[in-house]
Amino acid sequence: MPQTKFLLDEKDLPTHWYNVVADMPNPPSPPLGPDGQPVGPDALAAIFPPALIEQEVSAERFIPIPEPVREIYRLWRPSPLYRARRLEAALGTPAKIYYKYEGVSPAGSHKPNTAVAQAYYNAEAGIHRLTTETGAGQWGSALALAGRMFDIQVRVYMVKVSYEQKPFRRSLMQTWEAEVIPSPSDQTESGRKILAEHPDSPGSLGIAISEAVEEAASRADTNYSLGSVLNHVLLHQTVIGLEARKQFELAGDYPDAVFAPCGGGSNFGGVAFPFFADKAAGRAVRLVAVEPASCPTLTRGHYAYDFGDTVGLTPLLRMYTLGHDFVPPEIHAGGLRYHGDSALVSQLYHEGLIEAVAVPQVATFEAGVLFARAEGIVPAPESNHAIRAVIDEALACKERGEPRTLFFNLSGHGHFDMGAYDKYFSGDLKDYEYPESEIQAALARLPKVAGG
């Protein structure tokens, strides 16, 4: 009987996270301070606990997952790997399509994999209050959940457009006792500054990060937690790819190409980095980050030092960026509306070791609906980006008669995103290609750094 799901036992849950730095051909570019000099770990101590700072700069290949974190992972992990036989049939493709489903987490996406770890290390360091930002609401929900489990009070600055589009994400965060504030807000200097210049600002992840970082840096009892971009976040997400590799062994198969939606890079890094280890060891596997055409960081941005937030409070990271004051259009994949990208993902892309494609919004929903009608699961709008790219690849395989094995991470479900699906069904969803002139204008405002 053809098998559909490849399931691991709880005892197969990874014991270690995988650190891609150990297999990168060149060491990562260091974060820089406002003086253009590398920032030491001390500079991060105001907002992060020591264990996370250590992980941020570690070059160890494997880092142990603490048992209390594994205990919480076991509530939903290992997550299933599916063979999308019904989608393959619907497309009439000779390609084999697999997906790993991270929507089985209580918050509905991959984000709790790092939220739980970050909450644990903060609680260990005696911190019981965290601030963060959220775009789609997936990350805010994940940290709200993790905060609840480690007795940490969580304040979430939620990008205003998502706050309005997704009232029930807000309720979910409140169920787990988090406080949710629409950003830009009048609660911080950063928010007030943006509101003074742009009273109708829809907000952006960059602005919300400024607010959350400002508050954490100004309060001794509060740390900051980020749901993407940073090395330790991508590290925690590697449980996805590590499990997937074991599941491919069960399936007796191996992907020719791995696809993942990419905003700040934690979902892509989480699924793709363990396969990068195989690639570094000589195995042929393509790793493809998929981003929105309206926020085309890797495909149209510059590789340069830039701030991680809009106001300029964070250290400078060397990454692909559209400029820190770039405010992306109000697309429905809120989690992908970020001006920058992970430094690790950026460096691998710059060195030609991974690939990136950009896809337009309407085509992503078309792909998501096709997927839902074949496989049942209604994907998050972010996940629809990877599905679009996989369907395009599967159709190209059909054209060429190539039976490739394609794999993607279905990073979350779309149950709180039905407003966006409604817009798609009523024909109100629009494509938005960011004008080159606006990208160039934002890039002209990049901080000036030697070697950047």
Ligand SMILES: Cc1ncc(COP(=O)(O)O)c(C=O)c1O
């Ligand atoms: C469901 C889902 N998938 C993918 C992503 C993208 O993750 P990242 O920004 O880490 O690349 C997000 C981000 O919020 C998300 O919510």
